[in-house]
Amino acid sequence: MVAKSKKGTLTKQNIINAAKQLFYENGYNKTGIQDIADYANVKLGTITYYFKKKDDMISDIYNTFFMALYDYVSEASEKDLNLYTKYCFTLVLYYNAILSDPHNTLLYYEVLVKDVDNGGRLSITKTLNRSCLDFLNKSYTDEDLDVIAMAEFGSRKELFINYYEREIEFGKDQMCFYFVKTLFRLMDLDGDMIQNTIKQAFDFLKNKNPEHIRFLV
Secondary structure, eight states, rough: HHHHHHHHHHHHHHHOOOOOHHHHHTTTTTOOOHHHHHHHHOOOEEEEEEEHHHHHHHHHHHHHHHHHHHHHHHHHHHSOHHHHHHHHHHHHEEEEEEHHHHHHHHHHHHOOOOOOTTTHHHHHHHHHHHHHHHHHTTOOOHHHHHHHHHHHHHHHHHHHHHHHHHHOOOOOHHHHHHHHHHHHHHHOHHHHHHHHHHHHHHHHHHHHHHSSOSSOO
């Protein structure tokens, strides 16, 4: 049973590695499940056993990448960071990695335009936001969490599409700043606290950029 479980884990990781390589080279729209199966050298049925659709692979890639960055922030910081600060630092690292590589940026753009697995990723966002608000002793309702997640997604989508299509002339650091600031302002956090924490996050990025943790390849 252990050997079978290990084989299954390796097969799933092989599929994800193939998907990441093809998403990096060709983007989301030009990568099909059969392409991934061929690249991973597995049958199409093996792919659908682990991932019902291409969108599920996207969610796995996004969430695994984010949590790897979160763990890195916890380990690499020279002092203990509270939950809110770690969340902020991780968001800055996350968006910086996406915006620093045109291949990453293309995938992120295509996924946003198509609202790929929006519901699943909104669920993760709500979970993280809830933890942050609980830590800061902020009162909220489940409806508040829904609205914050949906409003943040809509704002980020609009900003990113306009940034990618060159409708706005922001640099990548500016985009990172606005993505993170918008989220925390929607959570009704203090403006000065947000500004200071994001500045610390960029200082952390400058000194401890985790280049070994890749979004795709």
